[in-house]
Amino acid sequence: MPLRIAKASVAAAVLAVALAGCTSSTSLISKRTQGYEIPDSALQQIRPGQSQQLVTLVLGSPQTTNTFGDRTAWYYVETKVNQTSFGMTMIQERTVLAIYFDRNKKVIERAVYALEDGKAVNIETRRTPSFGEDATFIDTILSSF
Template sequence: MKVKPMPLSLASRHLLGLSAVAAAMVLAGCSPSGLSLTQHRTQGYSISQDALAQIRPGQSQQLVTMVLGSPQTTNSFGNETAYYYVQTKVEQTAFGLEIAKDRTVLAVYFDKNNKVIDKAVYGTKDGKVFQIESRRTPSFGEDRTFIESILASI
């Protein structure tokens, strides 16, 4: 006695086709670039050597802003000011964890007439590591939840 194979129903054929398409999509994602669990990117200002070469002593603050753009932060001390442009190279994992791999700071210093005095590029090796104080300043009163606050007012 021969056993005849049962013909596939329409739903079974669609399910088989969808699973084949899904398998093809999964395998297409297995390219060498798709297997990387980390991404490298730059945050902040991208310091280019061309823009850096254009900044020279005696130039105006406005020209520096035209060439480099608005600074990320400024500092004033006495009659002098400084513009700071920060570039951070970050490695981000597939799970959202960001690790700063390298940080470069371009500082442009201006005199009282808003003319460039000097420029400097600082890297990670030029910085100082310091501990951030994690203690909290005590405050008067109690930390209560919303329900405790309602019950205390009654």
């Protein structure tokens, strides 16, 4: 009888520990930010006419840059994601801060783009065949005779 009570209490303790990890469904999902966090106070400091040096002091180095003729653009990307404990990542919000400079390295304008402003691009899946690429192993052996 005491052995049966001991087994039952051990089973109850194991069950309690297992259920303690599952008390809330939010413990399985963590929210985090990938990339650059764009604070509102920094956005308010960037105005037309300011220099690239000041922008670097306020926001730091850009994640990517682009040059169109005599205009330069700096991009800061913030992506808020939910990640499950199983490694699956779901994008909740994406913000891209674009700052455009003239040839004198002064701010012309700034723009904030959201996930809804983006466009899906279909990747072309057709391929141009090249010599020997589509031959199978057996084709290769037979062609050697």
